[in-house]
Amino acid sequence: xxxxxxxxxxxxxxxxxxxxxxxxxxxxxxxxxxxxxxxxxxxxxxxxxxxxxxxxxxxxxxxxxxxxxxxxxxxxxxxxxxxxxxxxxxxxxxxxxxxxxxxxxxxxxxxxxxxxxxxxxxxxxxxxxxxxxxxxxxxxxxxxxxxxxxxxxxxxxxxxxxxxxxxxxxxxxxxxxxxxxxxxxxxxxxxxxxxxxxxxxxxxxxxxxxxxxxxxxxxxxxxxxxxxxxxxxxxxxxxxxxxxxxxxxxxxxxxxxxxxxxxxxxxxxxxxxxxxxxxxxxxxxxxxxxxxxxxxxxxxxxxxxxxxxxxxxxxxxxxxxxxxxxxxxxxxxxxxxxxxxxxxxxxxxxxxxxxxxxxxxxxxxxxxxxxxxxxxxxxxxxxxxxxxxxxxxxxxxxxxxxxxxxxxxxxxxxxxxxxxxxxxxxxxxxxxxxxxxxxxxxxxxxxxxxxxxxxxxxxxxxxxxxxxxxxxxxxxxxxxxxxxxxxxxxxxxxxxxxxxxxxxxxxxxxxxxxxxxxxxxxxxxxxxxxxxxxxxxxxxxxxxxxxxxxxxxxxxxxxxxxxxxxxxxxxxxxxxxxxxxxxxxxxxxxxxxx
Amino acid sequence: xxxxxxxxxxxxxxxxxxxxxxxxxxxxxxxxxxxxxxxxxxxxxxxxxxxxxxxxxxxxxxxxxxxxxxxxxxxxxxxxxxxxxxxxxxxxxxxxxxxxxxxxxxxxxxxxxxxxxxxxxxxxxxxxxxxxxxxxxxxxxxxxxxxxxxxxxxxxxxxxxxxxxxxxxxxxxxxxxxxxxxxxxxxxxxxxxxxxxxxxxxxx
Numbered sequence: 135x136x137x138x139x140x141x142x143x144x145x146x147x148x149x150x151x152x153x154x155x156x157x158x159x160x161x162x163x164x165x166x167x168x169x170x171x172x173x174x175x176x177x178x179x180x181x182x183x184x185x186x187x188x189x190x191x192x193x194x195x196x197x198x199x200x201x202x203x204x205x206x207x208x209x210x211x212x213x214x215x216x217x218x219x220x221x222x223x224x225x226x227x228x229x230x231x232x233x234x235x236x237x238x239x240x241x242x243x244x245x246x247x248x249x250x251x252x253x254x255x256x257x258x259x260x261x262x263x264x265x266x267x268x269x270x271x272x273x274x275x276x277x278x279x280x281x282x283x284x285x286x287x288x289x290x291x292x293x294x295x296x297x298x299x300x301x302x303x304x305x306x307x308x309x310x311x312x313x314x315x316x317x318x319x320x321x322x323x324x325x326x327x328x329x330x331x332x333x334x335x336x337x338x339x340x341x342x343x344x345x346x347x348x349x350x351x352x353x354x355x356x357x358x359x360x361x362x363x364x365x366x367x368x369x370x371x372x373x374x375x376x377x378x379x380x381x382x383x384x385x386x387x388x389x390x391x392x393x394x395x396x397x398x399x400x401x402x403x404x405x406x407x408x409x410x411x412x413x414x415x416x417x418x419x420x421x422x423x424x425x426x427x428x429x430x431x432x433x434x435x436x437x438x439x440x441x442x443x444x445x446x447x448x449x450x451x452x453x454x455x456x457x458x459x460x461x462x463x464x465x466x467x468x469x470x471x472x473x474x475x476x477x478x479x480x481x482x483x484x485x486x487x488x489x490x491x492x493x494x495x496x497x498x499x500x501x502x503x504x505x506x507x508x509x510x511x512x513x514x515x516x517x518x519x520x521x522x523x524x525x526x527x528x529x530x531x532x533x534x535x536x537x538x539x540x541x542x543x544x545x546x547x548x549x550x551x552x553x554x555x556x557x558x559x560x561x562x563x564x565x566x567x568x569x570x571x572x573x574x575x576x577x578x579x580x581x582x583x584x585x586x587x588x589x590x591x592x593x594x595x596x597x598x599x600x601x602x603x604x605x606x607x608x609x610x611x612x613x614x615x616x617x618x619x620x621x622x623x624x625x626x627x628x629x630x631x632x633x634x635x636x637x638x639x640x641x642x643x644x645x646x647x648x649x650x651x652x653x654x655x656x657x658x659x660x661x662x663x664x665x666x667x668x669x670x671x672x673x674x675x676x677x678x679x680x681x682x683x684x685x686x687x688x689x690x691x692x693x694x695x696x697x698x699x700x701x702x703x704x705x706x707x708x709x710x711x712x713x714x715x716x717x718x719x720x721x722x723x724x725x726x727x728x
Numbered sequence: 729x730x731x732x733x734x735x736x737x738x739x740x741x742x743x744x745x746x747x748x749x750x751x752x753x754x755x756x757x758x759x760x761x762x763x764x765x766x767x768x769x770x771x772x773x774x775x776x777x778x779x780x781x782x783x784x785x786x787x788x789x790x791x792x793x794x795x796x797x798x799x800x801x802x803x804x805x806x807x808x809x810x811x812x813x814x815x816x817x818x819x820x821x822x823x824x825x826x827x828x829x830x831x832x833x834x835x836x837x838x839x840x841x842x843x844x845x846x847x848x849x850x851x852x853x854x855x856x857x858x859x860x861x862x863x864x865x866x867x868x869x870x871x872x873x874x875x876x877x878x879x880x881x882x883x884x885x886x887x888x889x890x891x892x893x894x895x896x897x898x899x900x901x902x903x904x905x906x907x908x909x910x911x912x913x914x915x916x917x918x919x920x921x922x923x924x925x926x927x928x929x930x931x932x
Contacts, residue, residue: 240751245759313770321763325753330745333754334737351766355774359781363872370861372868374785389863390790395781402777434739442735680751686739706743 150673161247162673163232166254168564170228173254177261178221184209186632193625195606195618203605204292207276210603211293212264214279215301218407219308220261222549226414227312227350228257230556231319231343233564237663238340240328240681240703242674244318253315260308267293267300275301278603280400283375283393287368289382298368302361309354309361319347328662330683334438335702337661337687338431341438342417345445346410353406353449360399367391397459401452408545409448413441415552416483419505421687422555423487425659426502427494428698430688432486440479447476457525458532466525473523477516484513495691495698499657500574504555507582508548515544518593533603536596539589547585554581554638561642562656566669567649573641580634587627591620658699661687665701764910768917771880775921778876779928782869786932794866796930797853803846804926810839811912811919818912821901829901830892833908836915837888844878866932873925877918884914 150156157165187200188209201209232250236243244250267274276292277285285291286298293301323344327336336344363374367388375396376388416437424431431437453461453469487509496502518540522528531537554577561569600607600617607613607621655664667677681703689700755762785791813836820829851871854860859867891907901908 246763313767317763317766320766321759324755325759325762327751327753329749329751330747331751332734332737332739332746334734334739335746351770352773355770356777359774359777362876363781366861366868366872372862372872373790373865374781374868387862390788390865392785392788395784398784399777399781430740435736438735682745684745685743688740 159251161243161251163236163244163247163250164564164671166250167229167232169254170224170232170257171230173258173261174221174225174229177216177265178225180265181213181216181221182632182635184213184216186628188213189625189628191605192607193622193628204276205273206605207278207603208274208292208297211276211279211281211301212267212274215305216264217546218279218411219305220264222411222545222553223312223350223407224257225553226411226418226549227319227343227347228254228315230339230414230418230560231315231347233560234339234663235319235322235343236326237666237671237675238337238661238687239323239326240331240662240676240683241322241326242676242680245322245326246318249314250318253311253318256307256311256314260304260311263300263304263307267297267304270296270300272297280397280404281364282400283364283367283391283396284377284379284388286364287376288379299365302365302368305361306358306365309358312350312354316347316351319343320351328680328683331662331702334435335683335686337417338420338434338437338441339414339417339661341441342413342415342420345441346413349406349413349445349448350410353403353410356399356403360396360403363399364396394456394459397456398452401455402449404455405452406445406448409444411545411549413445415508415549416441418556418559419508419552420483420487420490421659421661422501422505422552422559423490424688424690425559425657426497426499426505427491428497428658428690429490429494430686430690432489432492433482434686434688436482437486440482443479444476447472447479451476454523454528457528463525470523470525474520477520477523480516484509484516497657499558500569500571500578501555501559503575503578503582504551504558507578508551508555511543511551511582511585512548515540515542515548519544530599531596533601534596534598535592535600535602538602539592539596542585542592543589547589551582554578557638559657560663561645562652562669563663563666564670565646565649566652567645568652568656569645569649570641573637573644577634577637577641580637581631584627584631584634588624588631591624595620655701658697660685660689660699660701662702665703758906760906760910761913764913768914771917771921775876775925778873779924782873782928782932785865785869788865790863791866792864793932794859794864794870794929796870796926797850799846799850799853800926800930803843803850804922806839806843806846807919807922810836810843811915813839814908814912814915818908821905821908824902826901829908830895833888833895833911834892836911837885837892840881840885840888840915844881847874847878850874870929873929877922877925880921881918884911884918887911887914 150160150162156162160166160169188206190198191201191206232244235241272293272295274293275281275286275297277294277298281298281301287294323336323340327333363372366372367374367376371387373388373391375393376386376391377393378389379386420431420437451469451472453465454473457466457469491506518536522531522537522540558569558574561567595617596602598614598617599612607617652669654666654669657664662681662683663671665681666675682705683702684705685700685702687702691698692700753759753762813832817829817832817836820827820832851874854867854870861868861871887907888911891904891911894904895901
């Protein structure tokens with residue numbers, strides 16, 4: 135192993151010499167990104183299969199023998215936790231954060247490559263610990279992804295012994311991994327941008343990932359505190375959260391703990407977590423929309439400020455998840471108000487995405503399909519959030535399928551659509567090959583229409599009063615017989631969507647082998663990652679010299695320019711001169727001033 | 729702040745190079761210091777949340793205040809001395825002096841080890857007095873908070889030991905200046921955390 139300091143950047147690059155150091159113990163941010171991404175997608179598939187098991191039970195009760203009530207709750211818990219933490223957080227920040235931050239910042243690597251590598255391997259350990267709970271006595275915890283005490287530790291809850299312990303240990307290990315990675319992302323963005331690349335010239339992808347990472351660094355400690363204290367309660371018999379409680383007629387040793395304290399800690403992490411997932415999605419989708427609309431992002435400064443404002447506000451809305459736990463009305467009023475206020479910067483972003491499309495020279499490539507699909511699902515999920523943010527509306531809806539539909543639209547489908555948009559958009563850079571366009575578009579329509587077929591009816595089930603978390607609904611007077619028909623239809627749609635994800639994997643594997651060579655910049659994009667001397671970029675990213683940035687990342691369709699894009703590293707002297715023949719003063723899309 | 733002022737920039741208006749001949753970070757200091765700064769904020773959030781939990785849990789009826797042993801004052805003295813020695817080592821290395829840096833740095837770490845030993849002795853004393861982790865939540869918090877603080881200190885001692893080995897193996901103090909500076913900052917932080925924690929534990 136050799137450490138070669140580079141003259142132009144005070145960073146020591148670890149140059150691999152063997153297959154193992156190149157692809158396994160790699161300190162290259164791009165390899166680590168792919169390791170993060172591959173692991174996250176793999177564990178996400180486990181969560182997907184669990185959700186299909188649940189849907190089979192709900193859609194066709196008493197037909198299949200796949201799961202019993204206990205494994206239903208275990209599936210609910212593991213599906214939720216894996217999707218939110220181990221898939222979405224890891225893929226957006228560990229995957230895209232790792233891949234894009236150094237490239238978009240014009241850096242050779244993350245600022246601490248060794249710690250970056252360690253971050254991935256510790257993350258992998260957390261995943262292994264989590265999955266190990268499937269194989270211990272009692273199985274994984276079935277306490278629900280919120281892990282509320284006291285039921286987490288009660289004998290009636292599946293996995294109340296080893297399952298919950300492994301879950302908590304896994305979360306603690308994940309947080310250690312995230313902190314190592316997160317410090318890297320934040321410091322790289324702040325300190326390792328190339329010459330000329332000011333913070334306000336950064337692509338919005340970097341802004342989204344950066345602010346989300348800061349949120350993660352400040353929010354995950356709450357989960358760590360909750361996990362440590364709950365581990366003490368479970369293993370050592372303390373009563374931080376566990377109240378005096380009777381189990382099967384016998385009083386347990388616990389006394390006086392506060393379950394509500396756990397809820398506050400959990401949601402002090404849990405709500406920022408929504409934005410830890412959403413903000414990178416906002417950033418990535420902004421870049422995809424702008425590039426494929428051949429138009430600068432509308433209101434760049436407002437987009438940056440909105441990301442920051444959403445990040446700050448996300449720390450003062452947590453108790454809207456706890457309206458049904460009981461709280462002082464003024465407390466509820468405060469949290470309802472902050473929740474509605476956070477809709478303002480969020481709506482601003484939606485308007486700006488739509489206005490970016492307005493009069494754009496839109497190229498309907500597959501990433502654009504997914505990006506536009508995201509705008510639909512996000513508006514849909516966001517609007518139902520306004521309902522649930524109000525205490526009086528939340529109370530009757532809280533334990534129904536309306537909530538399931540809401541958060542799956544806003545936090546499940548929407549970020550997943552962005553993930554696919556981003557995966558298709560950056561696939562040519564990561565692999566050097568194009569994906570199959572037709573297959574990608576088919577994948578979009580199956581996913582987009584399929585997920586609507588799943589979640590749209592769920593809103594009606596929720597308004598109808600169908601409770602969530604039930605293994606079987608049975609026959610209840612207030613539920614119309616059509617409830618079961620809706621559930622059956624939802625299950626068929628879910629199976630269809632689940633199966634259609636195969637298209638993505640087939641496409642990726644086919645394209646890696648037989649896809650057309652993409653060249654360095656197939657989309658004609660401006661940001662730095664498309665300007666690397668090699669595609670895929672090699673270790674060190676930039677050859678002998680780091681790039682210098684002369685402009686923002688959104689100089690698309692500049693009036694009078696010969697081409698409809700001007701990369702960030704194009705000096706003014708090399709800027710295409712105004713071509714009088716093509717100059718149209720009425721079509722000046724570069725004026726994005728607010 | 730300069731970086732806050734830049735948030736009002738209109739990047740679509742300015743073309744050309746902004747800044748000097750070299751890349752510019754938001755903070756004019758080593759990346760490691762920025763990372764440690766962020767880590768200290770993260771650790772502050774962690775300890776603050778433990779403290780908030782402590783105060784919320786304290787309101788519940790089963791709480792019985794602990795009488796903290798006098799030895800904690802001695803332990804506090806050890807940690808203060810440890811921090812002072814680190815500061816002296818840092819001052820010397822910053823002035824470019826090499827003499828006694830290693831001794832001061834080494835002694836600072838040893839005192840931190842003694843602090844941890846002292847904390848373990850307090851734990852032993854409490855156990856002998858019948859104050860166990862359960863059932864009194866005040867005792868549970870005592871063990872938890874002092875334990876988490878000690879784990880953070882052990883993390884610092886791991887970095888300290890790596891630097892000490894480098895110094896032992898003949899490395900010049902100026903070559904490990906950054907490590908000494910970072911350790912000093914971290915020690916001061918953990919001292920402040922301990923002082924706040926000690927004040928809370930003693931007065932509740």
